[in-house]
Amino acid sequence: MNLFELYNVLKDGQKGRNNFLVTVIQGNGTGSRYFLADGEVKAQCGSGDIETERLWELVQPGESGIAEADGRRLFVESLKQPAHLVICGAGHVAQQVILLAGKIGFTVTVLEDRVSFAGEALRAGADQVICDSFENALKQIPGSEDTYFLVVTRGHRYDRVCLEAILKKPYAYVGMMASRGRSALLKKQMEEDGFDRKVLDEIHTPVGLDIHAETPEEIAVSIVSELIKEKNSVRKTSGYDAELLDYLTGEKEPDTKKALATIVARRGSAPRGIGTKMLVLEDGRIIGTIGGGCMESEVQHLCLRMLHEESAQGQIFTVDMTASQAEEEGLVCGGTIQVFMEVI
Structure with a gap:
């Protein structure tokens, strides 16, 4: 297998959990690569003479760095999925968040039940917009350890519908725009209905870093700042973004x-x-x-x-x-x- 082929496999498989790329960076077989996923070596190129069992001994979820094996230096990357931001609601604050989040590498999906606001989300640059009830739209979002949920709906009852669905999914982050009083009331009601208080207290609400934001633009800056803080606290490497993979797979300028x-x-x-x-x-x-x-x-x-x-x-x-x-x-x-x- 050549490098183009390996990167095509990686492109298709990067979204899985606990995926790794091991590269020989010094010693015999420098440049050889092993893409590990689902407990096996999914693809390899180069000399390919390191045993699968030995490779899995070297990797640790969330840890990236240099390791040694058989007299060779290896770079072990714990690959991060592309960060996925799911925004429930497409009002004025959400539209500003879309603009900023796309610039820092998030893939942005917006859920909105109003046609006119769904159109505004598309114009703001959302990668995907699902125009349906929040309940139905969230059924289409599986969630993952790299999915970030932001609840910025237009009303208390919609916030609850969203949170009830989100908290049953895997996620990296949940934030909700609400006053302290509204947040406390909603958490109290959900706890009384059986939701774990510890899980409820992990919701970032009021959402965003405290920078005394007032306008939709300023509030969006505070929210995206918090997203950056949470995303970068995870000890994984950045993986391969879409543009880089387009070149590495030969999709762009193969010659x-x-x-x-x-x-x-x-x-x-x-x-x-x-x-x-x-x-x-x-x-x-x-x-x-x-x-x-x-x-x-x-x-x-x-x-x-x-x-x-x-x-x-x-x-x-x-x-x-x-x-x-x-x-x-x-x-x-x-x-x-x-x-x-x-x-x-």
């Missing part, structure tokens, strides 16, 4: 030479986390970012050199951003990162 740079280790307050990726095309264009500044530019030029020299062997590059260097580049953080670069 263009490419080099992939991945942060495999970090120390200190480096700007981006483990698993962050940047694809460098032979004409110098980049897809994604690993932090910007001179550091990213240097990695970009190294990738271009590898493409020019047609270097088949991947290599690890260490970037040491001391506080003074970071200040010179206008970055707010320093630290050290290791980047694995390879021609795709």
Whole structure:
């Protein structure tokens, strides 16, 4: 199996739980990959001589980093599903949340029972809009450990309908826009009807970080800030976004030479986390970012050199951003990162 084929399998299977990609980054078989899911190796390319049992011994859900096996260094990625934001309601605040959430990588689904507001959600940029009663619409949302629910309906009775359905599903986050008094009353009623008080108290309500927001735009900023905080508290790598996978699977520009740079280790307050990726095309264009500044530019030029020299062997590059260097580049953080670069 070649890399294009492996990434096509990964693209189809990335939405599952506890999926991993193991890459040999140093030693025999550098560049070999193993995509692990559902207790087995779903796809592999390269030398493929690491035993399946040994691979599963190396992985830990939610943990990503460098491991060693048979004298080789491996980068083990615990893949995160693309974050899915489900918004119940499409009023003025919801429309502003749609605009912001899409910009930071959420796939946004909106549930709305009013045709006119459903249309506004589409115009705001929602990826999917289900125009039906909240009860029926939520039956179409299975939920997952990477699904974020936001309840911003127009009335108390709709909030309850949504929460009763949502709390029976798997989820990463549940937030509800309501006053403290309205939230307390609703929780009390639901507890009396048999819902676990501990589960009810985990609902983020009033929703959003406390920044004294007043306008729909400001409230949306506070909500999305809280979503970012919750999403990034999970110790998984960023996985592969849709645009990156379009290039890695050959769907876009299959004949263009490419080099992939991945942060495999970090120390200190480096700007981006483990698993962050940047694809460098032979004409110098980049897809994604690993932090910007001179550091990213240097990695970009190294990738271009590898493409020019047609270097088949991947290599690890260490970037040491001391506080003074970071200040010179206008970055707010320093630290050290290791980047694995390879021609795709």
